[in-house]
Amino acid sequence: MSDLRVALRAQFPSLASGRVYLDNAAGGLIPQHGIDAVQAHLTRYGATNALPGHQPGAEVLALRQRAREATALFLNADPADVALGPSATALAFRLGAAFSRLWGAGDEVIVSGLEHEANASPWRELEHVGVKVKVWHARQPDMRLHLDDLKALLTERTRLVSVTAASNALGVTPDLPAITQMVRGAGAWTAVDAVHSSPHHLPDVQAWGADFVMFSPYKVFGPHLGGLWIKGEHRERLPWPKLSFFAPGDMAGLEHGTPPYELLAGWLGTLDYLRELGGKPELTRAALVAAYGHIEALEQPIEKKLLEGLLALPNVTVYGPHNLDDRVGTVAFRVNGETPTQTAQRLTAQGVDVAAGHFYAVQPLSDLNLYPEGIVRASIAHYTSQEDIRRFLNALA
Secondary structure, eight states, X not given: OOHHHHHHHTTOGGGGGOOEEOBTTTOOOOOHHHHHHHHHHHHHHTTOOOOTTSHHHXXXXXXXXXXXXXXXXXXXXOGGGEEEESOHHHHHHHHHHHHHTTOOTTOEEEEETTOOGGGTHHHHGGGGGTOEEEEEOOBTTTTBOOHHHHHXXXXXXXXXXXXXXXXXXTOBOOOHHHHHHHHHHTTOEEEEEOTTTTTTSOOOHHHHTOSEEEEOGGGGTSOSOEEEEEOGGGGGGXXXXXXXXXXXXXXXXXXXXXXXXXXXXXXXXXXXXXXXHTTOSSOOHHHHHHHHHHHHHHHHHHHHHHHHXXXXXXXXXXXXXXXXXXXXXXXXXEETTSOHHHHHHHHHTTTEEOEEEOTTOHHHHHHTTOTTTOEEEEEOOXXXXXXXXXXXXXXHO
């Protein structure tokens, strides 16, 4: 094991259990920096709210702004365009409520065939106001999206295309810049679900060319939070439900209520871990780029061992890409003669934790005739070791 991997694994207390954790797609482990930050906030402030009339309240208010600014660095965005809320799903439904006040009969939305329902159900809700929803199916057997198929669906009535940056069930990573360019050329907007890609590749809303991007800090080694970025030029045009005193376009109006300040503090603690991993004295975009350079280098050999090891087992069927091109380290499979739940329960009894089910990936698993029973999903993070994969494959065989 590399010295870097040994050092960073020591910063994740959950790994001290000795269990193999391969359910990172459902939620990442949290480094000590993040845990300490949550505890320190609660110890100092309790449930103090962000009110400028007294010192503790002013400090909590400043924390909220720091969290927004740090999240903007993470996304390569302007802080004014960022909201933090309870989950990416909740924020997407709030955005969908704004769309329902803009669109109606005659308008169309296209949902990619790889989506988690957080980037599908909120837009399907628009059918209640007359919007037509189309599906851009992934092609089997590798379950990749093809631009020709999207082009055939786009019309002058298309208002939105939703697409994931990485499939949470199959690990596939679509070509976002090419997709957003095509959608923009048709006069429509793109909503990107970056929840599953963000632990593996640093988000960049500018390079992607999207209009809306959601992600979940709890998948990126932070506490349970959701994040949403809206392209600045759209904000004042979007009539989302809000408290009356918020100005149009103020992202705080989209956050709905009192934030979980201790979780914002924890997210800042996690970002400080990433800053440290990047080897920089301050949290900057350059620090995050450096950190993710290490993350990608650490994950590549682990992803290779995981995928190739599963493909080599004669009693295992792997779904999605069978190569390492344009994918992250999340692999969907089934074991012959076992349900996904039986496989996961057999493994967890041996100290190896993987997930079983559909993981809200209704469309891709329906297209593969695997819904609702689903699949077994093994998913890595940068702290996953070669020994973890060896133990997993031995337990599975």
